[in-house]
Amino acid sequence: MPIIEILEAADPRLDLYRDVKDRDLTGRDGLFMAEGKVVLERLFVSEHAVCISVLTTHERLKTLDVSGLASDVPVYVVPQGMMDTVAGFPIHRGYLALGRYAPKQSLTDVLTGPRVRVLALSAIANTDNMGGLMRNAAAFGVDAVILDAECCDPLYRKAIRVSVGGVLKVPHYRVDDMVATFREYDLTAYALSPSGKTALDEVRPAPRSAFLFGAEGPGLRPQLMAACQTVRIDMHGGFDSLNVATTSGIVLYHMCK
Numbered sequence: 001m002p003i004i005e006i007l008e009a010a011d012p013r014l015d016l017y018r019d020v021k022d023r024d025l026t027g028r029d030g031l032f033m034a035e036g037k038v039v040l041e042r043l044f045v046s047e048h049a050v051c052i053s054v055l056t057t058h059e060r061l062k063t064l065d066v067s068g069l070a071s072d073v074p075v076y077v078v079p080q081g082m083m084d085t086v087a088g089f090p091i092h093r094g095y096l097a098l099g100r101y102a103p104k105q106s107l108t109d110v111l112t113g114p115r116v117r118v119l120a121l122s123a124i125a126n127t128d129n130m131g132g133l134m135r136n137a138a139a140f141g142v143d144a145v146i147l148d149a150e151c152c153d154p155l156y157r158k159a160i161r162v163s164v165g166g167v168l169k170v171p172h173y174r175v176d177d178m179v180a181t182f183r184e185y186d187l188t189a190y191a192l193s194p195s196g197k198t199a200l201d202e203v204r205p206a207p208r209s210a211f212l213f214g215a216e217g218p219g220l221r222p223q224l225m226a227a228c229q230t231v232r233i234d235m236h237g238g239f240d241s242l243n244v245a246t247t248s249g250i251v252l253y254h255m256c257k
Contacts (some may be wrong), residue, residue, distance in 0.1 A: 023175030042165030044068035131162025132245025196232030
């Protein structure tokens with residue numbers, strides 16, 4: 001693991017770390033930005049992503065567990081002030097890394113076996129919600145996450161941070177047609193909605209199941225709902241809905257036991 005001290009903010013080796021916020025939504029040549037100690041340490045040992053380089057300070061490096069980091073990955077060490085200048089805002093955590101998402105298995109390979117649990121997401125555009133959903137997927141042992149074209153990228157820096165690196169523990173895949181994917185992989189789909197026909201407590205999930213969540217507000221499109229068994233969480237006093245990440249935590253706890 002080469003540790004490289006850099007003392008010039010203009011050093012080209014730092015180019016991909018520049019203006020972190022401005023480039024968060026535009027990509028970095030196919031790479032993603034990870035931030036924070038726990039997230040970096042999960043990146044180092046991820047089966048679904050590889051670390052390209054690390055940017056930190058002398059003091060932060062002392063507390064970073066790099067035992068899982070590949071021996072040829074460069075670790076750039078800079079003063080805290082330079083790190084803030086390069087990133088474009090104060091990096092209080094003092095840890096950044098560039099990674100490339102590269103799951104070793106295809107969706108077909110992942111969804112083998114008699115018991116499968118899939119988190120399916122449609123039109124989740126809020127990065128905080130995406131991060132919370134990916135965190136719950138990791139926490140409750142989901143086998144894979146599938147996303148439609150309307151979902152934001154789970155690898156946005158903020159989504160990764162909110163997921164506490166969960167997005168690096170569970171493989172995710174884009175699909176063109178959610179309903180066709182359910183059929184192709186013989187998944188019984190359960191769509192969560194306040195208007196669901198069956199209460200969550202009454203559901204005994206099929207061995208191969210997918211749990212579908214949509215954006216807050218508009219919810220799931222009717223054609224998606226029609227292709228699924230619809231499920232609701234009964235609430236007190238006529239309140240009709242929960243935050244989608246909160247809902248997924250309740251549902252995945254019940255469905256993945």
